[in-house]
Amino acid sequence: MGELELTAHVGDLAGRNLPAGQAACFLGGGAYDHFIPAVVDFVAARSEFYTAYTPYQPEASQGTLQAIFEYQTLITQLTGMDVSNASLYDGASAAAEAVHMAMHATRRPGRVVAAASVHPEYRQVLATYLANLQTELVTLPTPQGTIDPDGLAGAVNDQTACVLVQHPNFFGCLEEVQALGEIAHRAGALLVVSVDPISLGLLKRPGDYGADIVVAEGQPLGIPMSFGGPYLGILACREQLVRRMPGRLVGQTGDRRGKRCWVLTLQTREQHIRREKATSNVCTNQGLLALRAAVYLAAMGPHGMRSVAKLCLQKAHYAMDRLTAQGGWKPAFDRPVFKEFVLRAADGQVDRRLERAREQGVFAGVPLGRWYPELADCLLVAVTEKRTKAQIDRLAETLK
Amino acid sequence: MRYRQATQLLFELSHPGCRGVQLPACDVPERPLAEILPPGSTASAPPPLPELTEPELVRHFVNLSTQNMSVDTHFYPLGSCTMKYNPKRNERLAGLPGLADLHPYQPEGTLQGLLEILHAVQEMLAEIAGLPGVSLQPAAGAHGELTALLVAAAYFRDLGQNRTTVIIPDAAHGTNPASAAMAGFTAVEVKTCAKGLVDVKDLAGKLDARTAVFMITNPNTLGLFDGQIARIAGMVHDAGGLVYLDGANMNAILGIARPGDFGADMMHFNPHKTFSGPHGGGGPGAGPVAVGAALAPYLPAPIVVQEQGGFRLDYDRPKSIGRVRGFFGNTGVLVRTYCYLRTLGPEGLRRVAENAVLNANYLLSRLKHFLPAPYGDRCTHEFVVSASRLKADRGVTAMDLAKRLLDYGFHAPTVYFPLIVREALMIEPTETESKATLDAFARALFRITEEPADMLHEAPHTLRISRPDEVQAARKAVLRWKEG
Numbered sequence: 001m002g003e004l005e006l007t008a009h010v011g012d013l014a015g016r017n018l019p020a021g022q023a024a025c026f027l028g029g030g031a032y033d034h035f036i037p038a039v040v041d042f043v044a045a046r047s048e049f050y051t052a053y054t055p056y057q058p059e060a061s062q063g064t065l066q067a068i069f070e071y072q073t074l075i076t077q078l079t080g081m082d083v084s085n086a087s088l089y090d091g092a093s094a095a096a097e098a099v100h101m102a103m104h105a106t107r108r109p110g111r112v113v114a115a116a117s118v119h120p121e122y123r124q125v126l127a128t129y130l131a132n133l134q135t136e137l138v139t140l141p142t143p144q145g146t147i148d149p150d151g152l153a154g155a156v157n158d159q160t161a162c163v164l165v166q167h168p169n170f171f172g173c174l175e176e177v178q179a180l181g182e183i184a185h186r187a188g189a190l191l192v193v194s195v196d197p198i199s200l201g202l203l204k205r206p207g208d209y210g211a212d213i214v215v216a217e218g219q220p221l222g223i224p225m226s227f228g229g230p231y232l233g234i235l236a237c238r239e240q241l242v243r244r245m246p247g248r249l250v251g252q253t254g255d256r257r258g259k260r261c262w263v264l265t266l267q268t269r270e271q272h273i274r275r276e277k278a279t280s281n282v283c284t285n286q287g288l289l290a291l292r293a294a295v296y297l298a299a300m301g302p303h304g305m306r307s308v309a310k311l312c313l314q315k316a317h318y319a320m321d322r323l324t325a326q327g328g329w330k331p332a333f334d335r336p337v338f339k340e341f342v343l344r345a346a347d348g349q350v351d352r353r354l355e356r357a358r359e360q361g362v363f364a365g366v367p368l369g370r371w372y373p374e375l376a377d378c379l380l381v382a383v384t385e386k387r388t389k390a391q392i393d394r395l396a397e398t399l400k
Numbered sequence: 401m402r403y404r405q406a407t408q409l410l411f412e413l414s415h416p417g418c419r420g421v422q423l424p425a426c427d428v429p430e431r432p433l434a435e436i437l438p439p440g441s442t443a444s445a446p447p448p449l450p451e452l453t454e455p456e457l458v459r460h461f462v463n464l465s466t467q468n469m470s471v472d473t474h475f476y477p478l479g480s481c482t483m484k485y486n487p488k489r490n491e492r493l494a495g496l497p498g499l500a501d502l503h504p505y506q507p508e509g510t511l512q513g514l515l516e517i518l519h520a521v522q523e524m525l526a527e528i529a530g531l532p533g534v535s536l537q538p539a540a541g542a543h544g545e546l547t548a549l550l551v552a553a554a555y556f557r558d559l560g561q562n563r564t565t566v567i568i569p570d571a572a573h574g575t576n577p578a579s580a581a582m583a584g585f586t587a588v589e590v591k592t593c594a595k596g597l598v599d600v601k602d603l604a605g606k607l608d609a610r611t612a613v614f615m616i617t618n619p620n621t622l623g624l625f626d627g628q629i630a631r632i633a634g635m636v637h638d639a640g641g642l643v644y645l646d647g648a649n650m651n652a653i654l655g656i657a658r659p660g661d662f663g664a665d666m667m668h669f670n671p672h673k674t675f676s677g678p679h680g681g682g683g684p685g686a687g688p689v690a691v692g693a694a695l696a697p698y699l700p701a702p703i704v705v706q707e708q709g710g711f712r713l714d715y716d717r718p719k720s721i722g723r724v725r726g727f728f729g730n731t732g733v734l735v736r737t738y739c740y741l742r743t744l745g746p747e748g749l750r751r752v753a754e755n756a757v758l759n760a761n762y763l764l765s766r767l768k769h770f771l772p773a774p775y776g777d778r779c780t781h782e783f784v785v786s787a788s789r790l791k792a793d794r795g796v797t798a799m800d801l802a803k804r805l806l807d808y809g810f811h812a813p814t815v816y817f818p819l820i821v822r823e824a825l826m827i828e829p830t831e832t833e834s835k836a837t838l839d840a841f842a843r844a845l846f847r848i849t850e851e852p853a854d855m856l857h858e859a860p861h862t863l864r865i866s867r868p869d870e871v872q873a874a875r876k877a878v879l880r881w882k883e884g
Contacts, residue, residue: 001742003489010739014498016513018506027503030726037421039454045491047472048465053481053679057812058870059803059863062407063468064681067461070410073880078447083879086682089539092726100582121726128700128722132553132584174441204443217726224495227514228504228727229539230684242877248682252881253873255865256858260407265873271542271578272817276587281578284540284672287682298410298457299420302446307423310433317436318428336438358507366505370715389427 020225020363024391026319028340028382029170029366030091030119031228032220034198034308035386036296040222043295050288054248058263064287065262068250071294078200078297078305079214080207081236086248087290088233088282091217092122095164095194096129097246097280098213098235102162102190104279105244109135111159113152117142117169118194120371126164143374145171145333145342149179156187162212166194167203171380172316172340173333174203181210197221197234197293199338201300201309213237222296223289232289243269246280311385312339315392319383322396329399332378340382342368348377357398362391364399407467407864411881413460414450420457467864468681469811475837477763479782479814479826480573480621482651482673490676490739494732504727508712515711517738518731519704524741525688528650528749529667530660533696535703536688537729541648544668544687545579545615550721551666551691551698552613552642553583558719561640563612569598571622571818576615576646585612592820596622596775598632607639617646618662619653621818621826623760623779633663642666642695650674651830652757652781655750659690666691675737686733700724755831756781759838763829766842770849774821782828784821791823794853798823801848803867804859808844 001009025033044050048063055061055068068086075084088094095118103109112130114123116139123139130137140147140155147165156163163184167175181191190212198220206214218232219225237245243266251265271278300308316339323329323343332342343365345353350367357364369376383392433442452460469476476483494500502514522534538544549566556563566580567588577587588606593599598616607614614636619625626632633643645659645667651674659667671677672685679685691699701720702713713728744752757780764773764783771785787798802812802825814826829838848856860866 001745003743006489006739006743007493009742010493010499010517010735011496013513013517014493014496016516017498017502018510019497019501020503020506021497021501025503027505029505031504033503035423037454039420039457042458043461043465046462046465047486047678048468048470050678050680051471051473051486052468052681053476053478053483054682056478056814057469057802057806058868059860059865060469060474060806060811061467061681062865063464063466066407066409066464066467067681069880073409073411074449076880077449080447089543089730090725090727093539093543093724119726121723124723125725128550128724129582131721132550174438178440200443200447202437202442202446204441205447208443224500224732225503226500227502227506227511227731229725229730230686230732231727242879249877249879251873252878253869255868257866259865261865261868263868263870263873265870265879266877267874271574273574274578275574276577276581278574278578278581281542281546281575281582282540283542283573283575284670284679284685285683286539286680288678288680288684291681294410295457295461297449298452299454300449301419301421301451302449303451304419304421304423305449306446311423311426313433313436314426314430315428317431336436336441354507358510363503363506385423392428 023361023363024394025363026365026381026383026395027363029380030217031225032382032384033225033386034220034384036222037299039299040292040295044288044292049291055264058261062261065250067291067294069252069262071290072250074294074297075234075236078197079236080205081214082239083242084236085245086250087286088235088247089286090229090231090233091194091215092125094215094233094235095122096126098192098215099126099162099164101244101246102192102213105241106161106190108159108161111136111138112161113138113140113155114164115140115142115147117146117171118164118166119170122194145173145335146175147180149176149183152180153183156184156189158188160187160189162190162192164192168196168199168338171333171342172337173335174338178209198309198312201305202313213241218289218293221293223292230286230289232286232293244279245269247282247285308385312383315387316341316383319381319392319395322392323399326396326400332375339384340380342378342380344378350377350379353399360398362395362398364395409881410450410452410460413452413456416451418451418453420452420454474809474811475833475841476811477813477827477829478811479828480648482828482830484676484830485832486676486678490736493739494735499735500732512710515704517735519706519711521734521738522704525669525690528654529690530658531667531690532693533691533699534688535699536734537700537724538687538689539725539730540683540685541668541670541687542575542579543724544689545575546582547700547724548644548666548668548689549579549583549585549613551695554698554721555695556612563610565610566612567606567614569616571620571820572615572617573646573648596624597626597628600628600632603632604635607635611639611641613642613644615644615646617648619649619780622775622784623782624775625780629662648673649781652753654753655746656753666695671733671737675740677733677736684730684733686730752831759829759831759833763827763838763842767845770846782826784824784826786821787823787825790849796853796856798825800856800859801825804848804856805844806860807862810841810844
């Protein structure tokens with residue numbers, strides 16, 4: 001097929017999808033319709049970045065290396081952690097890698113605790129990664145929408161490598177992370193937290209409440225939704241854990257004339273040197289997406305990040321108030337939320353309403369029955385800074 | 401442009417009060433934060449990110465980009481990485497809002513065009529592999545290896561067999577043994593014989609009732625197609641094991657040989673290599689796996705299926721190992737794969753392999769006179785030459801040659817890999833390079849071998865930096881910028 005035919009053909013196939021930009025998108029659950037500044041697309045389209053590969057020859061790759069070093073720094077600033085790696089595949093596999101890392105760091109390969117309020121797909125990935133190892137994966141129920149600290153205290157013991165929590169969690173609710181960290185640490189386990197990077201414009205940083213390893217889906221940081229990928233797995237940790245980290249790390253050094261420069265470093269952790277004793281098998285990562293996140297964070301700056309977070313928070317609360325005020329929907333959980341929330345349909349009818357909303361050009365939310373049978377009458381609604389008051393009002397109308 | 405701005409870090413360029421993005425005012429009634437969020441949950445100050453304007457950001461990153469060598473600016477014969485040209489049409493098409501602006505949990509009825517593309521990619525990869533079951537979920541080659549090994553583990557668990565080892569040639573990529581360990585297996589190494597192929601005798605001694613999988617890269621990392629493969633597969637199968645093909649080198653055999661036909665039970669593809677997805681400075685890639693019919697039920701879910709009335713995602717796969725990542729997969733990379741495969745068609749794909757092999761053999765024929773090729777003078781898509789004679793005679797190493805090539809405007813080959821060749825230079829020109837480029841590269845490399853050793857030890861001479869102190873970087877690791 002020549003270029004002209006291909007362009008027509010793929011254009012036709014693309015035309016058979018309904019892009020979020022042509023609807024009002026209230027879908028979340030780990031991927032979000034946030035605004036992407038043009039400067040992000042512009043930098044990522046520089047072919048000196050996107051047609052290069054892993055910077056094995058540092059003299060010919062200072063552009064990529066410095067950009068990754070800047071990314072690593074930006075992630076530590078965002079999370080309050082000491083060190084970030086150069087990226088992993090996505091939020092889910094990053095969580096599995098973090099647990100793997102915790103099992104080795106604590107020398108407790110036997111037991112891992114994950115809350116039911118962690119993204120169900122993340123927990124599925126973790127279960128898959130652990131399936132052929134002798135590790136017990138304990139799922140802590142969260143019937144009230146968040147982890148009960150007493151329940152956690154009963155679930156961790158001196159065999160537990162780590163506790164995996166998500167904050168804000170899959171239901172959009174804030175967990176009592178400080179208390180959860182103290183419980184984990186008392187048992188000698190690590191606290192692994194999966195965060196929404198946008199929330200860190202406003203919420204306390206994981207490094208400031210005692211997290212040991214932080215993971216995140218980096219998609220909200222300037223990455224198109226692209227039906228689930230390519231995304232960005234963020235992983236950051238405390239200094240003491242750095243030699244257990246998976247993936248690439250860029251470090252600063254000097255050249256023979258003493259000029260400041262950057263190289264891939266601590267490579268004795270990695271598969272191409274250490275083979276079966278490596279900390280992970282990861283090789284190709286998500287470098288171009290890390291570049292996008294770096295440009296996004298630098299473009300937003302501290303005040304932009306705070307603005308985005310506040311807009312999401314206020315609009316989500318307006319939407320929740322609006323939807324619950326008209327009857328028909330009730331909050332499923334009585335917990336503080338950030339930009340997402342779960343509503344329960346009074347008459348149990350979720351699918352019919354979703355269908356009606358879609359006919360009117362609204363992606364109203366993600367039904368939860370697939371993962372949580374007890375929440376089959378519930379809807380997860382996400383509201384980003386892109387949603388206008390008019391769209392939220394329309395959502396309320398269509399979901400009546 | 402030779403003269404560039406200084407390379408300060410974003411953090412050193414930051415000025416308080418600057419910002420690159422202005423957001424609209426809040427258009428809904430606002431509630432006090434204290435009413436919405438519990439005490440102690442918010443940070444007292446926003447995260448301490450740098451503050452820059454958009455023009456400052458653009459100048460910074462554009463200047464940084466010019467410090468990279470890339471496929472679009474230089475010949476990039478990095479062995480085993482298949483640095484072929486990335487067609488611009490694929491970039492444009494993958495960026496269409498109808499493909500890039502889709503949420504992973506949109507209703508399937510609003511995704512029919514995309515699901516048709518993904519279904520077609522599944523079918524085409526199955527055909528290229530000669531293996532009927534395909535999962536597009538893994539995010540990279542190594543992730544595909546891990547996925548397939550977990551599939552094998554689940555398969556043997558179902559059969560009630562306790563198989564604990566994965567056998568891997570010493571010439572293999574490091575990801576193979578690392579994936580085996582992550583999947584809970586013990587990696588066992590098998591030797592390479594003097595011809596650069598699997599040492600069958602050594603393999604025979606290592607196959608037993610504990611063998612779960614034999615992993616092979618074919619063509620291997622020496623650029624040789626192991627013609628013993630059918631016999632090897634027979635031996636592995638007789639021992640009750642499975643054969644895994646590391647598809648990193650598929651560029652050599654597209655449309656010529658199908659792994660399923662020469663005995664492989666499972667394999668992964670590297671679409672960012674073989675199917676021209678850009679490498680992105682380290683990624684994204686994708687790592688679709690293809691498996692035989694007996695293993696297909698164990699693949700990750702969901703898989704795209706075609707039914708009357710359209711396409712849907714099939715999650716109902718009771719034997720599936722589950723998920724290896726969130727959502728569907730690296731869809732954007734797979735869309736580029738679709739564009740590439742549809743552009744070339746079956747005949748075109750075969751010509752890719754033929755030209756990749758022709759280019760590599762041509763370049764080898766020009767180099768072997770001054771840089772010996774320890775495993776023969778015929779190759780597939782890549783080859784390995786050794787600088788060990790130069791090192792013995794004049795103290796010039798493979799690293800010296802690699803660094804000096806940068807001065808001549810060529811990206812370096814992969815060096816010191818595979819580990820079984822001393823002073824190795826692993827060269828993969830790909831099919832998208834012209835004879836003129838290959839000739840220029842060969843001439844440059846020859847001239848370099850005649851240059852004074854002292855000068856080569858100090859190369860590169862013309863780039864912004866000379867050789868970095870990597871020992872210092874690791875000993876006193878500085879992994880982020882800090883104030884002051």
